[in-house]
Amino acid sequence: MKLVISVKNGQTFQTELSEDKSVLLTNKKISDVIDGEVLGIPGYKLKITGGSDSSGFPMRPEVEGTKKYKLLLSKGPGYKPKRRGERKRKTVRGNTVDQSIIQVNTKAIEEGPTPLSEIFPKKEEKKE
Numbered sequence: 001m002k003l004v005i006s007v008k009n010g011q012t013f014q015t016e017l018s019e020d021k022s023v024l025l026t027n028k029k030i031s032d033v034i035d036g037e038v039l040g041i042p043g044y045k046l047k048i049t050g051g052s053d054s055s056g057f058p059m060r061p062e063v064e065g066t067k068k069y070k071l072l073l074s075k076g077p078g079y080k081p082k083r084r085g086e087r088k089r090k091t092v093r094g095n096t097v098d099q100s101i102i103q104v105n106t107k108a109i110e111e112g113p114t115p116l117s118e119i120f121p122k123k124e125e126k127k128e
Helices: 019-023
Strands: 002-006 012-016 033-035 045-053 068-073 088-093 101-110
Touching (some): 045 088
Parallel strands (some): 002 101
Antiparallel strands (some): 033 045, 068 088
16 A cells, blocks of 8 residues: 655655555545554644545545445536536545555645655766
8 A cells, every 4th residue: 555645745655565564554534643653653633635546546535445335426526528518427435544545645634843855855867
């Protein structure tokens, strides 16, 4: 499972969670707050804002459960209308994290003593 963390200054950080840490996120819902200590980020509190499954279907906060649903959407996660008043039936995922979710989007609501840029350093590109 991939964890994406966004910070107040607009930066985002991605990390791959191990199997034992990703189990800690199962059955959590969108807008739940997670202590960063259990994920290896001491001092941080993370709020779940969304995610997507292995097929690319986004999670919607108003849809309960973990299943896929076909909804008539006019805005929001999963659909961006091209014209005013346009609606379309799209497949979306419920608001609960389970094993089929491969990416969880979070936002840091409380920051710790060390910045995330030191915890998750950028990967250097190899030049040949």
